[in-house]
Amino acid sequence: MKRPHLVVTVCFLAAMALVSGVGLRQLYQMTRYDLHSRQRDLEVRAVGVDALISAERRRLLFLRDYAEHLLASxxxxxxxxxxxxxxxxxxxxxxxxxxxxxxxxxxxxxxxxxxxxxxxxxxxxxxxxxxxxxxxxxxxxxxxxxxxxxxxxxxxxxxxxxxxxxxxxxxxxxxxxxxxxxxxxxxxxxxxxxxxxxxxxxxxxxxxxxxxxxxxxxxxxxxxxxxxxxxxxxxxxxVAPSRLLALQLATSNLTDDEAPAEFGLLNSNGDLVYFVNGEITAQRPARFDPYLLDVARASAAAWLKRGKGYAVHSGRYLLFQHVGDTQWILLTDTDDSELTLAAARRVFNSPLIVAWLAIAVLLVGTLRIVKHIFGQYVEASTRLETLARSDPLTGLANRRRFQEVFDETLERAAREGGETAAPAVAMLMLDIDYFKRVNDRFGHAAGDRVLVIFADILRNNLRSAEMPARVGGEEFAALLPGADLTTAASVAERIRRAVEAHAADSAHGASVPGEAVNPDAIAFTVSIGVAASPADCPAHYEALMQVADRRLYAAKTGGRNRVVAEDSRSIDPARA
Structure with a gap:
């Protein structure tokens, strides 16, 4: 386990997700329960409304029957x-x-x-x-x-x-x-x-x-x-507002504090009467969704047969309940946010929230313990991984990492250009001239300093997408994605000139005879071999490395301090 704290975090997050899933399901079930509770509350309201409407109907029927009886007598x-x-x-x-x-x-x-x-x-x-x-x-x-x-x-x-x-x-x-x-x-x-x-x-x-x-x-x-x-x-x-207020008072005490104070009465013809806090109004209350009211008007006859239920649109619900044996339907509304908030209040008062908080506290405590126990192990693993992929002296990539990046570059080029397109990639092989003389004359510490100086020159003269690496004692390489042979040769020449410029500066700062040598003032030059695909060979690591190495050898045998990008001739720079 290279990242134990990550594993622990993932495990606890999975546990949290599981508990959260259970909690969300419970929350959803609570909202459904609230919706059915409101439906039952509407049934109770309908009983009260039916009693009042029935009383009005009986009174009116008595007057009508009396009138017809008198006319017929x-x-x-x-x-x-x-x-x-x-x-x-x-x-x-x-x-x-x-x-x-x-x-x-x-x-x-x-x-x-x-x-x-x-x-x-x-x-x-x-x-x-x-x-x-x-x-x-x-x-x-x-x-x-x-x-x-x-x-x-x-x-x-x-x-x-x-x-x-x-x-x-x-x-x-x-x-x-x-x-x-x-x-x-x-x-x-x-x-x-x-x-x-x-x-x-x-x-x-x-x-x-x-x-x-x-x-x-x-x-x-x-x-x-x-x-x-x-x-x-x-x-x-x-039926005036004062009478409707009595109707509201007769039914509102049958519900809890969350019961809406707005509802409507719909008859079988689609006519609607609205009640807002006990007052009758011709204006649609803001709570009621216009689309659902249109559905209610169109479905009045069918809703009378169904007796009760609800219609839903965009998270809003219109609940209906047939009022007794009348031709009227009692309506009220709610929405998902209202139901969720009501359910959430009950969840926060339940043991489930305590479990969530306990898991969160346990996660934090466990992570601290894991970090303390495995911190040094993780740090050592990171250092080992870095050492396995980079050169400890110069900080550049080593040969293994260089080949990995080469393969990654080819894979990325294949994804972007397609399988038929030949990826363009160039490689430089660089070798410090007469590096053994530096070690023999100035010592290995001075030689190491020369290697570090050369690594810095490589970094400063390559783009961020171009990767330098130390592949041997005084041998270096550079990967140039997307570069052709001409571009790669130009980059190599820029590096050679930068090394040559350092040699010129070092000559001015040479040490006085008899004094200890300053490693930064040691002059050196570099020979470079250049290879590119597809100009020289297919885009294979060993093939490009072989071509670049062959041309590096040609640069060495041709007098050093030069760039060779072709097998037949070399680029002849101005000699220092």
């Missing part, structure tokens, strides 16, 4: 017609604006004549049915007043007759009957029934609208009143 109609107040209302019914007191101090009945109904869609004066409609409006007025205050919160309740009369609780005495009837004709809670769009004669929750005076958003429950197959009017019940 001739005996009650005859008894009602005998009332002087009904007779007075019939006499006044030809006026543009008329009113009649409600029964049992209930809200007053308001109406208009046939001329006032002209051009108002959904209303038509039927003189034969008018007495029964007045009797019904007076009789239902106290029930409307009771329904208005049923839950200690006020909401508008009304009966609107297709014969051009109405009764509201609370009253609107400041409004003209024709104007209010014209407004009724445009509102979905009446128009859907009067125009026959509610073929099933069901109770509908119409889209929200803004109340004209108070400017508050209101949703409305309404039910049609029929007798003998003929539409006679509608019972209407507004």
């Amino acid at each position: 001739p005996g009650q109609q005859r008894a009602g017609l005998q009332n002087p107040k009904v007779q007075a209302a019939l006499r006044d019914s030809g006026r543009p604006q008329w009113e009649a007191p409600g029964a049992m101090d209930g809200p007053r009945v308001f109406g208009t004549n046939a001329q006032g109904l002209a051009g108002i869609e959904g209303f038509d004066r039927d003189a034969a049915a008018l007495p029964a409609d007045i009797v019904l409006a007076r009789s239902i007025s106290p029930l409307l007043a009771i329904s208005q205050h049923a839950d200690a919160v006020q909401s508008t309740v009304a009966y609107i007759s297709a014969n051009g009369l109405y009764v509201l609780s609370p009253e609107r005495p400041d409004a003209r009957a024709p104007d209010l009837l014209r407004r009724f004709s445009t509102m979905p809670y009446y128009r859907l029934h009067a125009t026959g769009q509610n073929a099933g004669r069901d109770i509908v929750w119409t889209p929200i609208y803004t109340e004209s005076k108070k400017g508050e958003a209101i949703a409305t429950l309404s039910a049609p009143v029929y007798t003998n197959g003929q539409f006679r009017g509608a019972v209407v019940m507004d």
